[in-house]
Amino acid sequence: MSYDRPELLPAVRSFLSSPKQLLIDGEWVDAKDGRTFDTINPATEEVLVQVAQASAVDVDRAVVAARNAYEAPSPWSRMTPRERSHLLWRIGDLIHENAEEFAQLESLDNGKRLEAAHGDVGVAAELFRYFAGWATKMEGTSIPMSVPGRDFHAYTRRESIGVVAGIVPWNFPLTMACFKIVPAITAGNTVVLKPAEQTPLTALRLGQLLLEAGVPAGVVNVLPGYGDAGAALVDHAGVDKVAFTGSTEVGKKIAAGASKNLKKVSLELGGKAPNIIFADADLDAAVAGAALAGYFNEGQCCVNGSRLYVQRAVFDQVVDGVAAAAREITVGDAFDPASKMGPLVSQEQHEKVMGYVRGAIADGVTINAGSGDPARDRGYFFSPTLITGVTEQMAVQTDEIFGPVVTAIPFDTEDEVVAAANNTVYGLAAGVWSKDLGTAHRVGSRLRAGTVWLNTWHADDVTLPRGGFKQSGWGRELGSFGLDDYTELKTVIAELR
Numbered sequence: 001m002s003y004d005r006p007e008l009l010p011a012v013r014s015f016l017s018s019p020k021q022l023l024i025d026g027e028w029v030d031a032k033d034g035r036t037f038d039t040i041n042p043a044t045e046e047v048l049v050q051v052a053q054a055s056a057v058d059v060d061r062a063v064v065a066a067r068n069a070y071e072a073p074s075p076w077s078r079m080t081p082r083e084r085s086h087l088l089w090r091i092g093d094l095i096h097e098n099a100e101e102f103a104q105l106e107s108l109d110n111g112k113r114l115e116a117a118h119g120d121v122g123v124a125a126e127l128f129r130y131f132a133g134w135a136t137k138m139e140g141t142s143i144p145m146s147v148p149g150r151d152f153h154a155y156t157r158r159e160s161i162g163v164v165a166g167i168v169p170w171n172f173p174l175t176m177a178c179f180k181i182v183p184a185i186t187a188g189n190t191v192v193l194k195p196a197e198q199t200p201l202t203a204l205r206l207g208q209l210l211l212e213a214g215v216p217a218g219v220v221n222v223l224p225g226y227g228d229a230g231a232a233l234v235d236h237a238g239v240d241k242v243a244f245t246g247s248t249e250v251g252k253k254i255a256a257g258a259s260k261n262l263k264k265v266s267l268e269l270g271g272k273a274p275n276i277i278f279a280d281a282d283l284d285a286a287v288a289g290a291a292l293a294g295y296f297n298e299g300q301c302c303v304n305g306s307r308l309y310v311q312r313a314v315f316d317q318v319v320d321g322v323a324a325a326a327r328e329i330t331v332g333d334a335f336d337p338a339s340k341m342g343p344l345v346s347q348e349q350h351e352k353v354m355g356y357v358r359g360a361i362a363d364g365v366t367i368n369a370g371s372g373d374p375a376r377d378r379g380y381f382f383s384p385t386l387i388t389g390v391t392e393q394m395a396v397q398t399d400e401i402f403g404p405v406v407t408a409i410p411f412d413t414e415d416e417v418v419a420a421a422n423n424t425v426y427g428l429a430a431g432v433w434s435k436d437l438g439t440a441h442r443v444g445s446r447l448r449a450g451t452v453w454l455n456t457w458h459a460d461d462v463t464l465p466r467g468g469f470k471q472s473g474w475g476r477e478l479g480s481f482g483l484d485d486y487t488e489l490k491t492v493i494a495e496l497r
Helices: 010-017 056-070 081-097 099-110 114-134 173-186 201-213 227-235 248-258 283-299 312-327 347-362 414-421 437-446 480-486
Strands: 022-024 027-029 036-041 046-052 142-147 150-160 163-167 190-194 220-222 241-245 264-268 274-277 307-311 366-369 385-388 405-411 429-433 451-454 487-496
Touching (some): 022 056, 022 201, 046 201, 056 163, 056 190, 056 220, 056 227, 081 099, 081 114, 081 201, 099 173, 099 201, 114 173, 114 480, 163 227, 173 190, 173 241, 173 480, 190 227, 201 220, 227 248, 241 480, 248 264, 274 283, 283 307, 283 312, 283 405, 283 429, 307 312, 307 414, 312 366, 312 385, 312 405, 347 385, 347 405, 405 414, 414 437, 429 437, 437 451, 480 487
Parallel strands (some): 163 190, 163 241, 190 220, 241 264, 274 429, 307 405, 385 405, 429 451
Antiparallel strands (some): 022 220, 036 046, 150 487, 366 385
16 A cells, blocks of 8 residues: 555554544444545555445435434534534634644645645644634524504524535645535535545544544534536435535536536636736736745646746746746655645546646647656656647636646737637636736726735635636635625514514
């Protein structure tokens, strides 16, 4: 097994050597049909562990458990907002106390650098602590009403929806799981979580921790599995809401499936973010920011700035700078302190990224950094790549590649670059670099994206909402807005007699 390495904590070794089952109704159980699947270390291509594979039968078991946990008079339904707040804070503390274990598991399963995994774990802990404050503050409004001869008292209240299906991707396994679980249970819902089949381990460890913290049985259920399990969740009549993060293609299928009984849906989907550098920008900062925007998290991030637009007067200077920065990124194992970029998550993703770059090379582009070949003989490593000479019609420019690949195109005028930046089906993120704050804010206001960074990239906080325009999704996550999609608004009107 590829987890036999001296850096690993005893707790990580113990977790990996124990059975990886489904969490249903507070119990760890095998899949009903006994099926399992392998989870692979993308740095070594070796099997880490075998994990129970949920089927539609297991989905039904978990949804029934979640429904029973939700309905009164269950312990969960009787829990007060203040008690939920304390519980959420306790979970955040437990994640913090076990941060090194979570980070090592994430690095093994996903391939990301240990330092980056630590950052993700910190976000997960902070999510529970932040939403702990909101558990006691979901208030409605009270409005006196009257008509001649009759008086009324009207008020609104926010109520939980019911059973939430959370379906999450492999690029930020722990934090994405928390993105779904935390607001759902803050509002009093129950959850059935399906982690990505590529990266189930931290979700399973989180399930253990939730039980340890005192989350009642059935409130959070964890079902590792493939797309058939996700489809069964979407189709299940007992699910009241689906929260999904992933590709736009799958998001459309989820929206169509949920329409059968009009269950609520929130979607954070794909992106192809434009990153605009004007000639008057602080070029040192802009070059460093462009490298961060394009190559963060091995390029496997939906808000990465993969389309770089540079004003013509400084185009060559910026391209040379970003190419140099890309070549300085050491690609290697997540546990190697010298590594600045880990592997891509899977063989399938590795082949997909290589295919896009090789296709662009066949179209006659210039490779300023990187190549269309693997960075190493073993493991799914791929070098940070910068491409020029592309057109707006090429697949490498239009499609979400989800790898460390950046294209760069020169522009002359503001109107020209805004039109090019918005010429995409996506609208998740965008960025502008200019010392003229009027230019930065004006151009930023014209970009059709849910998040716009000005003279920075990847600055973020759990207090801020995130989501997309156009085909980048429905709804918002995090911040106070993040509770809107996990609650129903009820209006009560009473006549006073």
